[in-house]
Amino acid sequence: MKVGFQHMGTVNIALTAFIESMGCDVVRGPAPNKKTLNIGVKHAPELVCLPFKITLGDMFGVLERGADTLLFIGGGNWSCRFGYYGRVQCSLLRKLGYRFNSIFVSGENLKPVASEILKLNNNSWTRAIRCFLHAFTSAWYKSRLVDLAEELARKTRPVEIHTGESSRLLQQFLNVIEKEDSIQRLRRMRPRVEEAFAGIKHNTTSKPLRIQLVGESYCVIEPFVNFNIIEYLGNKGVIVEPFLTAHRWLYYHTIRKDEDRNYSKKKAKKLARPYWAYGTGGEDQVSIGYAIKAAQQGYDGIIHLMPFGCMPETAALPVFEKISKSYDVPFLNISLDEHTGSTGIYTRIGAFVDILTWRRTKFSNSKRG
Amino acid sequence: MYYRKVIGIPQALSYYYFYPLWHSFFTQLGFDIKTSGLTHRHKLDAGIAIVPGEACLPLKCYFGHLLSLINEVDFIFVPRLVCLKKKPKIKLGCPKLIGLPDMVRALVPQAHILTLDIDLRNEPEVKSYMKMARSLGARTGDAQRAYRAAFNEFKQYKKERSQAASALNKAGNNKITIGLLGHSYLLQDNYLNFNLTKKLSDLECCVIDCHSFSTDEIEMELPHVESVSWYFEEELLGAALRFLHMDNISGLIYLVSFGCGAGSITNEIVELEILKDCTIPRLRIIIDEYTGEAGLMTRLESFVDMLRLKKGHTP
Numbered sequence: 001m002k003v004g005f006q007h008m009g010t011v012n013i014a015l016t017a018f019i020e021s022m023g024c025d026v027v028r029g030p031a032p033n034k035k036t037l038n039i040g041v042k043h044a045p046e047l048v049c050l051p052f053k054i055t056l057g058d059m060f061g062v063l064e065r066g067a068d069t070l071l072f073i074g075g076g077n078w079s080c081r082f083g084y085y086g087r088v089q090c091s092l093l094r095k096l097g098y099r100f101n102s103i104f105v106s107g108e109n110l111k112p113v114a115s116e117i118l119k120l121n122n123n124s125w126t127r128a129i130r131c132f133l134h135a136f137t138s139a140w141y142k143s144r145l146v147d148l149a150e151e152l153a154r155k156t157r158p159v160e161i162h163t164g165e166s167s168r169l170l171q172q173f174l175n176v177i178e179k180e181d182s183i184q185r186l187r188r189m190r191p192r193v194e195e196a197f198a199g200i201k202h203n204t205t206s207k208p209l210r211i212q213l214v215g216e217s218y219c220v221i222e223p224f225v226n227f228n229i230i231e232y233l234g235n236k237g238v239i240v241e242p243f244l245t246a247h248r249w250l251y252y253h254t255i256r257k258d259e260d261r262n263y264s265k266k267k268a269k270k271l272a273r274p275y276w277a278y279g280t281g282g283e284d285q286v287s288i289g290y291a292i293k294a295a296q297q298g299y300d301g302i303i304h305l306m307p308f309g310c311m312p313e314t315a316a317l318p319v320f321e322k323i324s325k326s327y328d329v330p331f332l333n334i335s336l337d338e339h340t341g342s343t344g345i346y347t348r349i350g351a352f353v354d355i356l357t358w359r360r361t362k363f364s365n366s367k368r369g
Numbered sequence: 370m371y372y373r374k375v376i377g378i379p380q381a382l383s384y385y386y387f388y389p390l391w392h393s394f395f396t397q398l399g400f401d402i403k404t405s406g407l408t409h410r411h412k413l414d415a416g417i418a419i420v421p422g423e424a425c426l427p428l429k430c431y432f433g434h435l436l437s438l439i440n441e442v443d444f445i446f447v448p449r450l451v452c453l454k455k456k457p458k459i460k461l462g463c464p465k466l467i468g469l470p471d472m473v474r475a476l477v478p479q480a481h482i483l484t485l486d487i488d489l490r491n492e493p494e495v496k497s498y499m500k501m502a503r504s505l506g507a508r509t510g511d512a513q514r515a516y517r518a519a520f521n522e523f524k525q526y527k528k529e530r531s532q533a534a535s536a537l538n539k540a541g542n543n544k545i546t547i548g549l550l551g552h553s554y555l556l557q558d559n560y561l562n563f564n565l566t567k568k569l570s571d572l573e574c575c576v577i578d579c580h581s582f583s584t585d586e587i588e589m590e591l592p593h594v595e596s597v598s599w600y601f602e603e604e605l606l607g608a609a610l611r612f613l614h615m616d617n618i619s620g621l622i623y624l625v626s627f628g629c630g631a632g633s634i635t636n637e638i639v640e641l642e643i644l645k646d647c648t649i650p651r652l653r654i655i656i657d658e659y660t661g662e663a664g665l666m667t668r669l670e671s672f673v674d675m676l677r678l679k680k681g682h683t684p
Contacts, residue, residue, distance in 0.1 A: 047625075047633035047655070078598060079461040084634045087595075091641040276471050277486070278451055280464035309423055311630035315468040317421045318475035335423060 001120075002027050004062025005071035006055035009221040010150065010246040013178050014143035015071075021135035022120055024069075029062035032224040036061050041338050043092060049081060050307035050337050051218040054225065056089050063093070069101040080281030080312055107253040140251075141186040142177055145193065147247035147259070149173045152197035154241070157234030158208040161201045167231055169196055206237070209356050212294030213242040214287040214320075215305035216313050219336055221246050226305050226334075227342045229349065238353055240303075243268075243290035244283065263293055275319050282312035288319055295327035300356045302329055303349070308337035330355055374505075375401045376483065377442030379434035381408070382427055383450060383466065385553040386601070389526045391446065394498065394519035398507050403442050405434040408560035412437050417658055419476050425628040426657050427554045428465050430561060435477060444483035447473050451488040453600040459490065460600035463631045495520075527584065534581030544575045545676050548612040550605055550639070551624030552632075553580050555656070562624060563662050565669075572673045577618070579608035586611060594643060602635040609639045613647055620650045620676045627657035650676060 003019050004027040016026045032054050040057025072086025086104045104112050121128040153170040160166050219225050220242045230240045251257045258264045268289025279285035291302050306313035324331035332352045376395050416433030447470045450462035470484040485501040495516050502512030555562055569576045587607035596603050612618050625632040652672045
């Protein structure tokens with residue numbers, strides 16, 4: 001069985017580990033690029049949101065490389081379009097004449113996945129459970145290690161003396177982690193990662209700007225869509241904290257485990273409730289909660305990323321603006337679609353950072369005066 | 370002088386689905402109702418000015434209506450439609466309907482809004498209405514009675530509407546018959562849809578609105594298709610199936626507003642799953658605030674001409 005699935009930032013490392021530990025082959029598709037985007041845009045419905053188009057393009061990529069089973073992520077009884085990605089993408093591909101088996105993966109209904117695992121293990125429950133546990137732990141450790149490396153890179157990048165060092169180190173670690181199979185060695189790797197990032201020469205006196213990144217999960221996690229905004233701003237000396245990382249997304253939506261050590265989703269939802277009473281399926285309520293948290297903790301700015309026409313985020317947009325006004329935090333909304341160019345985005349972000357820098361000098365001067 | 374409080378209901382979005390219910394409920398509790406009237410350019414422009422550009426046209430229209438009511442009423446009724454059906458599966462409103470009161474609070478802070486959460490996962494509808502009535506100072510018993518009466522009236526209204534519609538549908542059977550699919554707030558707002566029904570009847574077509582089917586007719590069709598979890602879109606799927614089983618339908622027009630998220634998916638499900646092997650010509654019209662009447666007219670005329678050719682009539 002050759003399994004192919006969509007691409008979503010570093011979620012893929014954990015998913016690949018999980019499926020390979022099950023004894024299946026994983027077809028590694030190309031990372032999202034202009035070509036897969038274009039083919040996705042060509043076949044997707046016109047008015048659908050950007051993640052649909054890109055993930056559809058990914059599916060063409062893995063099918064070309066010989067995948068015979070496709071994992072469709074998304075589903076469940078939601079009010080957001082994400083719930084229908086798998087269903088519509090599957091029918092679209094079938095209509096175009098591709099032949100494949102489909103497995104629908106959704107946080108709400110893990111039955112199809114469970115039955116597939118059972119089938120792989122000759123219908124023996126004990127073997128299936130053992131196999132699942134092994135795969136799960138290996139994916140879990142990998143994912144957590146990746147999360148740690150990414151977090152450390154996010155923190156050191158803005159203050160490093162030689163620009164690009166943290167990104168290089170991160171890439172090295174990602175490659176090592178992806179290839180490592182032994183759970184023991186993965187567990188032992190943790191201090192090594194911490195030491196390596198601590199060893200990067202950095203400026204200890206500078207106080208970089210802090211920006212909270214909120215918005216739609218795919219746009220926050222997948223660097224191709226958001227033009228690698230975290231690394232770009234990091235190299236400019238700005239700390240960007242995404243409200244959601246690949247690791248947190250994956251485990252929150254599968255086993256409901258909230259992996260944020262600093263600030264839980266539950267707390268964020270509670271904060272958001274007076275402004276936005278119901279979560280509508282996307283990450284709108286959590287996003288709003290994190291925006292309020294950022295405002296309360298004195299972040300310098302909030303950047304909100306969303307695909308053009310995203311249902312929950314568009315509806316929540318006025319609420320973000322209200323929060324920005326009442327807490328006096330600068331807020332930048334970036335709506336991404338297939339026509340968005342990197343230059344335009346970088347200009348807007350650059351101007352936004354200029355404003356934040358200016359505000360900081362202004363306020364620190366006024367305090368002194 | 371005794372003054373009856375006035376409740377304003379913007380004539381957009383869920384108004385087109387539930388107005389009869391709300392009207393009789395509030396009237397029986399002793400309130401006056403004021404609706405914002407038909408849509409026109411000024412209202413729409415006022416809405417467009419404050420709502421984020423990416424939002425769908427009906428939402429912008431809603432805020433225009435709401436703004437026009439602000440100084441004329443005591444409260445504006447802005448319901449939150451979260452979960453509208455529990456069995457056999459949970460059916461939700463679209464995110465814009467779920468977040469509507471929050472959006473109003475953020476965008477129009479000066480409005481006094483009266484809201485209620487219809488979330489059947491938490492509590493039955495009658496309880497939500499009773500809670501709202503209590504917050505208005507009505508007694509529990511009165512509220513319950515008012516809701517029951519309003520609900521019965523609403524049911525009666527729906528029945529009569531579908532009866533009237535089916536009588537109309539039978540009238541012109543030698544004409545070209547076109548099925549209209551789309552949200553009620555687009556199909557019934559003649560400003561937003563450029564008077565589509567009248568344009569089609571001027572072209573000598575018989576038009577069947579998808580909302581003229583009774584609830585039973587829709588419910589009967591639903592088991593034949595894997596449904597979606599949006600309440601209003603589920604109705605559209607049922608209606609599409611219904612059109613498919615009617616033998617006198619010569620064409621389908623799908624009216625959808627630009628930026629309607631649920632529409633983009635339902636559209637595709639209708640195309641890929643329901644009308645897969647069907648040869649009925651269909652036309653998808655996407656409207657937004659920049660849609661021009663002339664362009665729409667041209668498309669309608671050519672569509673109708675094509676249907677005539679197909680039927681063997683000379684255009």
